[in-house]
Amino acid sequence: MNETAKNSEQILAILKRELGNIAPEADLDALEPSLDVREELDIDSFDFVRYIAAVCETLETDVPEQDYIEFSTLERAQRYLLR
């Protein structure tokens, strides 16, 4: 992982911003962090990868394919990106 050392709140903000670009109509502050974003926001597999790619670009990092699942909830993604 890259060390532009973002704290947990900054990461959450980035995750929400990129989700907002995919699902502009969603109320992300009302989104429960433990729920699957794909189901909650009706994001398909294509947009899910687009979301991951956008987050990676912002954080200047890369995520192997088998770890995509870590982005399924905000909480998990936050933890994963903090490692």
Next chain:
Amino acid sequence: MTDFTMPSLGADMDEGTLVEWLVKPGDQVKSGDVVAVIETSKGAIETEIFENGTVAELRAQVGETLPVGSVLATIVSEQSSTEVTADSGGRATVSSGAGVKADSGPSASAGRSPATGARSEPGEPAPAAAPAVVRASPAARKRAAELGLVLADIPGTGPGTAVTLSDVETAGETKPLPTPGSGAKRGFDPESMRRGIAAAMARSKKEIPHYYLSTQIDMTRAQQWLSAENAGRRVTDRLLQVVLPLKAMALALRKVPELNGFYRGGVFEQAERVHVGMAIALRGGGLIAPALHDVDRRTLDDVMQGLNDLITRARTGMLRSSEMSDPTITLSNMGETGVEGIFGVIYPPQVAIVGLGTVVERPWVVEGRVEVRPVMQATLSADHRVSDGHRGAIFLKTLEKLLQAPEAL
């Protein structure tokens, strides 16, 4: 002198609204140039011309809603302006690379219409490298029209600097006393899209005698090959699994070409090229199936790139008229919804639709033993006026065989 008319962008379109002219009288145009933006129930469409010549007169005014076939502009043709190629069905087609010509920047900004007060384009010429058309989501376009804002003036924060709904709202807040738009109906309209889908699908079920086939495909090799291929790539360069069956179906059509083309006026017109209509669900409801051109002739990377571009434009930006009108077959992919099978309804005048279910782990018999394998259901709905189940079966079996050798795709 020839007429440039309101195109039919699919079986479910009978009228469109001219939103923007990107040319003016005296401009040179060549086949494939985007000359206008037309709003339909599917959102704004960059409309191409299939002719070389010079614009003589713009007949339609920005804001006008006109039926398909209405004259929008007149063109003085070049003497031998036949770079347009016709396929076997006599349909005009252009190469997939055709797009906005490089020097269209200034003419784009000159496309302001003094005829209506609704649009007040700034007078300064756009930089030559700027895209001729402002990218914006259909919802953003609609809201901007409601607020009387010019899209080009709004800084976009979406993908490819597309203007998003929130950009428009932000711009709207900072702009006092917006003047109302021309009153023309604009933007992606879910209700009118639903009516369009209803009309096309009702016509399909009434006119097309569908037959349905289904087969299970072992995706072990495809997935192994894909994992190995993707392991060395960055997230933005990875291939999605769907590109394998997508390319494979395009190749399989070479063997059973009677599934690829159009049935019009009681006659089947087989298409030479394979333009796969990708069924894309839109946020807020609705469905659109624009063409990914020449899938059989492109590399997997190129197909992936094209797919990325097409889906992004379908959802946030703008599709081109050729993409709307020339799919020769449709693919409906369930992605990762967990649903195993889909039997699609053919989009007329096409004659077939392929359905792919979610890849799921299932017991699979290999040389007398049961193993757990990733399995995908592939289906074919096809037009019995053109083909029979036997030929359809050859298509599905060819698809299956091709997916067992993913490295050759």
